[in-house]
Amino acid sequence: MAGTEGVDGGVGATALLVAAARAIETHRPDSLARDVYAEHFVRAAPASAGWPVRIGQVPDGDANPLWGRFARYFGLRTRVLDDFLVRSAGAGIRQVVLLGAGLDTRAFRLDWPAGCTVFEIDREAVLAFKHRVLGGLAAAPTALRVPVPVDLREDWVGALTAAGFERSAPTVWLAEGLLFYLPSAAETELFDTVDRLSAPGSSLAYEVKLDRDLLEYRTSPLYTATAEQIGIDLLSLFIGEPRPDSAGALAGRGWCTCVRTPFDYTREHGRGPLPESNDALAGNRWVFANKPTALG
Numbered sequence: 001m002a003g004t005e006g007v008d009g010g011v012g013a014t015a016l017l018v019a020a021a022r023a024i025e026t027h028r029p030d031s032l033a034r035d036v037y038a039e040h041f042v043r044a045a046p047a048s049a050g051w052p053v054r055i056g057q058v059p060d061g062d063a064n065p066l067w068g069r070f071a072r073y074f075g076l077r078t079r080v081l082d083d084f085l086v087r088s089a090g091a092g093i094r095q096v097v098l099l100g101a102g103l104d105t106r107a108f109r110l111d112w113p114a115g116c117t118v119f120e121i122d123r124e125a126v127l128a129f130k131h132r133v134l135g136g137l138a139a140a141p142t143a144l145r146v147p148v149p150v151d152l153r154e155d156w157v158g159a160l161t162a163a164g165f166e167r168s169a170p171t172v173w174l175a176e177g178l179l180f181y182l183p184s185a186a187e188t189e190l191f192d193t194v195d196r197l198s199a200p201g202s203s204l205a206y207e208v209k210l211d212r213d214l215l216e217y218r219t220s221p222l223y224t225a226t227a228e229q230i231g232i233d234l235l236s237l238f239i240g241e242p243r244p245d246s247a248g249a250l251a252g253r254g255w256c257t258c259v260r261t262p263f264d265y266t267r268e269h270g271r272g273p274l275p276e277s278n279d280a281l282a283g284n285r286w287v288f289a290n291k292p293t294a295l296g
């Protein structure tokens, strides 16, 4: 994984994949989440300019494993994590850090309370592309938006602090679709750091995959369709190392954690992916954690 690449290759291109999925979700009559900016990213990048942004543009429609089921998965994930962030802000948190923000437009889409700051951490070339596209749309953020161009394997705390992050204020952290691309040691260090930077009352959500998902489901239609249709070989981008038990480590430090499957939310919302055989989503878990206030 090169540190300088933008959205046109390697792990940066996965941000376009999620943007295309959000565009498709946005145009569904029963959409779980709306992101009107998503299709503009897809159209603007040479790597994705020919990808669909509506399910009607996919010849086999919802039967297509990539633009049907996988895209719906991203739509559901977007909705669940939107709700989590809005809930955290509603509970009084005014500082938001998006780790591996990619083409996340929550700083523009969500109804933030007054006084919220959204820090977006990603590599410089990804944020530069995002800036260029959003600039062309004259998009107006609904919070104070602070891009922090830095690689999470480098001194991101220094960059975040220099950008105005306040350690004494509770923070809501999000690592959506990020941890698969980080070495296990980097994940452990990331959460050590998040814990250290989190004032009581902070919250955190992230997505992980159980180890077995990587190899046991390597012939899953989700992986093969993504590689064949858009040339993104997710398995070659994922770091194939045993993963740390980050939820356990956070619990050991006093965080209250809750681990859910995406399918729990499909059932809750009445739409989204359900389990199937040889399923690349079988090991996906969404983890939510809160650092209690001093009084608990």
Ligand SMILES: C[S@@+](CC[C@H](N)C(=O)[O-])C[C@H]1O[C@@H](n2cnc3c(N)ncnc32)[C@H](O)[C@@H]1O
Residues within 6 Å of the ligand: 011, 012, 014, 015, 018, 019, 099, 100, 101, 102, 103, 104, 121, 122, 123, 126, 150, 151, 152, 153, 175, 176, 177, 178, 181, 182
């Ligand atoms: C699948 S995308 C997800 C983007 C966004 N969180 C979302 O869900 O739409 C993964 C993102 O992680 C970023 N990323 C991966 N490794 C990174 C690193 N070492 N430092 C900073 N960003 C990284 C990529 O550039 C990419 O934007």
